[in-house]
Amino acid sequence: xDEQSRxxxxxxxxxxxxxxxxxxxxxxxxxxxxxADGDGRKQDIGDILHQIMTITDQSLDEAQAKKHALNCHRMxxxxxxxxxxxxxxxxxxxxxxxxxxxxxxQLMRLDNMLLAEGVSGPEKGGGSAAAAAAAAAxxGSSDNSIEHxxxxxxxxxxxxxxxxxxxxxxxxxxxxxxHVMNLLREQSRTRPISPKEIERMVGIIHRKFSSIQMQxxxxxxEAVMILRSRFLDAMRKRRNFxxxxxxxxxxxxxxxxxNPYPSEExxxxxxxxxxxxxxQVSNWFGNKRIRYKKNIGKFQEEANLxxxxxxxxxxxxxxxxxxxxxxxxxxxxxxxxxxASCYQSDGRIx
DNA sequence: TAACATGATTCAAT
DNA sequence: ATTGAATCATGTTA
Numbered sequence: 001x002d003e004q005s006r007x008x009x010x011x012x013x014x015x016x017x018x019x020x021x022x023x024x025x026x027x028x029x030x031x032x033x034x035x036a037d038g039d040g041r042k043q044d045i046g047d048i049l050h051q052i053m054t055i056t057d058q059s060l061d062e063a064q065a066k067k068h069a070l071n072c073h074r075m076x077x078x079x080x081x082x083x084x085x086x087x088x089x090x091x092x093x094x095x096x097x098x099x100x101x102x103x104x105x106q107l108m109r110l111d112n113m114l115l116a117e118g119v120s121g122p123e124k125g126g127g128s129a130a131a132a133a134a135a136a137a138x139x140g141s142s143d144n145s146i147e148h149x150x151x152x153x154x155x156x157x158x159x160x161x162x163x164x165x166x167x168x169x170x171x172x173x174x175x176x177x178x179h180v181m182n183l184l185r186e187q188s189r190t191r192p193i194s195p196k197e198i199e200r201m202v203g204i205i206h207r208k209f210s211s212i213q214m215q216x217x218x219x220x221x222e223a224v225m226i227l228r229s230r231f232l233d234a235m236r237k238r239r240n241f242x243x244x245x246x247x248x249x250x251x252x253x254x255x256x257x258x259n260p261y262p263s264e265e266x267x268x269x270x271x272x273x274x275x276x277x278x279x280q281v282s283n284w285f286g287n288k289r290i291r292y293k294k295n296i297g298k299f300q301e302e303a304n305l306x307x308x309x310x311x312x313x314x315x316x317x318x319x320x321x322x323x324x325x326x327x328x329x330x331x332x333x334x335x336x337x338x339x340a341s342c343y344q345s346d347g348r349i350x
Numbered sequence: 351t352a353a354c355a356t357g358a359t360t361c362a363a364t
Numbered sequence: 365a366t367t368g369a370a371t372c373a374t375g376t377t378a
Contacts, residue, residue: 238356238357238358238373238374238375239357239374239375240355240356240357240374240375240376241356241357246356261366261367279358280357280358282366282367283357283358283359284356284357286366286367286368286369287356287357287358289367289368290367290368290369290370291355291356293368294369
C-alpha cells in the first residue's frame with residue numbers, strides 16, 4: 001500500500017503542479033476532446049486525486065459526501081482503470097504468478113488408486129482387485145463369499161461417504177466462489193478491482209478447495225487400504241476346504257493309492273475342480289500321504305468309502321457305455337475298488 | 351474347553 | 365524342485 005500511495009502522490013504532484021507530462025500519460029484522454037480542453041482535464045484529475053488524498057482529514061459526514069461525489073464523478077471509471085493498472089504492476093498480483101497448476105503427482109496417484117479400488121469409478125464396480133484376487137485364491141466356498149460381500153458392503157459405504165462429501169465440497173466451493181465474486185463486484189464500485197483480480201481470487205479459492213478435496217481423497221484411500229488389508233488378513237486365515245473339494249481330493253487319492261503322486265497337470269485339474277491353488281493341492285497330498293501312512297487303520301473306513309464311491313461311478317460309466325452299445329470293458333485301471341490288501345503292495349506307501 | 355482334525359510352514363534329504 | 369517328516373496354528377466337535 002505504501003508504494004501505491006507514493007505513486008499516487010507522484011501522479012497527483014505532477015499534475016497538480018500543472019507540468020505537462022513528458023513520457024506519455026498514464027491516463028488516456030477521454031474520447032472526443034483534444035487540445036484546448038487538455039489543461040482543464042488535468043486540473044480535473046488533479047482535483048480528484050487531491051480530494052482522495054485529503055479525504056481522511058475530513059469529518060465523517062463531509063467525507064461521505066465527498067465520497068459520494070467522487071463515486072459519481074465522470075472520471076471515476078477511467079481513474080479506476082488506471083489504479084487497477086497500477087495495482088497490477090505493483091506486485092500485488094505477483095502471487096498469482098504460480099497460476100499454472102502442474103498436475104500434482106500425488107493427486108494423480110490418489111485418483112488412480114480410488115479408481116482402481118472402485119471408489120471413484122463407475123457405480124457398482126463391485127470386485128476390487130483385492131477382492132477378486134482373494135476370491136480366486138481361496139475359492140468360492142460359502143463362508144468366503146460372506147466375507148466377500150462384507151467387504152463389498154463396506155467398500156460401498158466408503159464410496160457413498162466419499163461421493164456425498166465430494167459433492168458437499170463442490171457445492172460449498174461454488175457457493176463460496178459466487179459469494180466472493182458478488183462481494184468483489186460490489187466492492188469494485190468503491191475500490192479499484194480488475195476482472196483479472198477477481199479471476200485470480202476465484203483461482204485461489206478453487207485451489208484451496210481442491211486441497212481440501214485432496215485431504216478427503218487421502219483419507220478415503222487410507223480407509224480403503226485399511227479395509228483391504230483387514231480383508232486380506234481374514235482371507236489369509238486358515239480355512240478348511242469345502243466338503244466338495246475334500247471329496248474330490250480324497251477320490252483322487254484313494255483311486256490312485258498305489259501311486260498317490262498327481263502329476264503337475266493332474267494337480268492343476270484338481271486345483272481347478274476344487275477352486276484351490278496348485279500348491280494347496282500339493283500340500284493336501286503331502287499331508288494326506290504322510291498321515292495315511294502313519295495310521296492306515298484309521299483311514300481304512302474312508303478308503304473303503306471312496307473305493308465304493310468310485311466303484312459306483314465306474315458302474316454308472318459301464319451302464320452308460322452299455323447303453324451306448326459300447327461293449328468294451330471299462331478301461332479305467334483304478335476304478336475297480338481297492339481291497340485293503342492292495343494298499344500294502346506298493347513300496348511307496350508303507 | 352480339551353481333544354482332535356486339518357491346512358500351512360519349515361527343513362533336511364534326494 | 366519335490367517329498368517326507370515334524371511342527372505350528374487354527375478350525376471343529378464332543
